[in-house]
Amino acid sequence: MKTLVIISHPEIDDSGSQQYLLSSVPQTEDVTIHHLEGTYSASQPIDVEKEQQLLAAHDRILFQFPFYWYSSPPMLKRWQDEVLLEGFAYGKRTHRLSGKEFGLILVVGVPEKEYQAGGREGFAISALTTPFQAIARKTGMEYLKPLVIFQFPYMKEHEKMALLIRYQQMLTGDKSDSLKAREEWIVEQLEQTDRNLLGATGDLVLEEVLSTIEDNRLTLDELEMLLDNM
Amino acid sequence: MEEQEWIYEQLDKLFEDSRDYQQKALILAAKKLIQEQYERIEQMKGELDGTLWSPRSWNE
Numbered sequence: 131m132k133t134l135v136i137i138s139h140p141e142i143d144d145s146g147s148q149q150y151l152l153s154s155v156p157q158t159e160d161v162t163i164h165h166l167e168g169t170y171s172a173s174q175p176i177d178v179e180k181e182q183q184l185l186a187a188h189d190r191i192l193f194q195f196p197f198y199w200y201s202s203p204p205m206l207k208r209w210q211d212e213v214l215l216e217g218f219a220y221g222k223r224t225h226r227l228s229g230k231e232f233g234l235i236l237v238v239g240v241p242e243k244e245y246q247a248g249g250r251e252g253f254a255i256s257a258l259t260t261p262f263q264a265i266a267r268k269t270g271m272e273y274l275k276p277l278v279i280f281q282f283p284y285m286k287e288h289e290k291m292a293l294l295i296r297y298q299q300m301l302t303g304d305k306s307d308s309l310k311a312r313e314e315w316i317v318e319q320l321e322q323t324d325r326n327l328l329g330a331t332g333d334l335v336l337e338e339v340l341s342t343i344e345d346n347r348l349t350l351d352e353l354e355m356l357l358d359n360m
Numbered sequence: 361m362e363e364q365e366w367i368y369e370q371l372d373k374l375f376e377d378s379r380d381y382q383q384k385a386l387i388l389a390a391k392k393l394i395q396e397q398y399e400r401i402e403q404m405k406g407e408l409d410g411t412l413w414s415p416r417s418w419n420e
Contacts, residue, residue, distance in 0.1 A: 154382070291385035292392070309396060316393050319386050329377025335370045339390055342367050346397035353404040360411045 133301050134188035135235070137165045138195040138206035147237045147282035151194065154294040161301050162188065166205045181213040186226050191271065192300065193262065194235040200258045210265070219269045228270030231305055234262055235277045235297070242280045274305055309350075313343055364398055 135155075142148045142165060155163060164184065170176055185191060195202045213219075218226050236255070244250040245258075255278050266273040277300045279293060298319075304311040320340055325333050371391040378384045 291388050294385040295389040316390050323383055327378055327380040327383055335374050342394055349401055
């Protein structure tokens with residue numbers, strides 16, 4: 131699966147959250163990072179053909195941006211207007227994006243609890259992002275559960291580490307976030323991790339960890355089978 | 361229970377010894393995943409016991 135992350139941020143170098151996410155990108159050819167403001171200036175035309183080719187070459191399309199006035203920065207809106215054209219993204223004959231997956235990675239400055247009826251913002255993120263859900267619907271893409279990062283600067287180190295993993299899973303993991311899907315992803319990552327960076331007994335411990343995850347999965351499958359047959 | 365504590369201790373040590381930030385994050389995620397697995401196992405065992413003791417089955 132090939133993932134395209136389209137980032138829109140006018141001052142990405144000064145953004146702690148965006149820099150953290152950029153440093154968390156898995157090192158694989160299957161992930162392409164495309165920062166719009168780093169590619170085009172406000173006065174420069176967008177290379178529509180190149181952008182459309184990029185979209186066509188990937189299976190999962192992610193928009194990553196800070197939530198500005200309940201929407202994206204202006205460059206991403208301009209990109210949508212100029213790239214997602216009739217005859218490419220939608221239309222009677224062509225649906226080049228159909229069957230792909232589409233998701234949002236949002237960085238939000240306000241606490242999560244305010245995004246609900248009765249909260250300071252009054253509406254849930256799911257309600258405020260309906261224009262993006264409508265794009266997915268119209269172009270035939272499957273809308274994924276978003277990754278919404280609330281108040282990054284206040285996150286503790288272990289919370290940031292959990293975010294790093296959730297971000298990597300959003301980029302390279304299965305669209306399902308079931309326990310089984312997450313087990314498979316973690317096992318794959320543990321198998322690929324650089325064992326030279328672990329301590330002296332790290333190799334042995336890693337094997338124990340892998341076998342624990344697998345043993346637990348066997349137990350879970352057995353229990354599930356028993357429960358199904360009750 | 362002892363087995364669980366042992367693997368958590370090993371993972372904590374692995375976390376401390378690792379010299380790479382992304383690897384530390386992965387080790388932390390592996391620990392949380394294993395905790396979640398054990399919790400799910402306990403819940404399912406409980407559900408199984410509950411089903412065995414269910415009045416619905418007493419007539420069979």
